[in-house]
Amino acid sequence: MAGFVILDGLGQTCPELDWLIVAKPYQGYGVAQALMKTALACIAPDKPIQLGVIYYNERAQRF
Known part of the structure; x- marks a missing residue:
């Protein structure tokens, strides 16, 4: 599993x-953006x- 929301x-x-x-292995590949969009x-x-x-x-704050 890459992530969840x-x-x-x-x-x-x-x-x-x-x-x-x-x-962590999926960070920086657009997974957070896709989860947020969904x-x-x-x-x-x-x-x-x-x-x-x-x-x-800090990474989440920048996102």
Whole structure:
């Protein structure tokens, strides 16, 4: 498995992209972008979403 994404609260006003994980061997190959695109397609285009990033994960912050 290259990675996975978890969305929470899809029926709520502001759903949350709770997890977006990519296995180290697959990082840098566009897997995160593909997962994000798929996740966003599950949410109405006019709906805001929440996304949190752990403060020490600089790679995720850049993404």
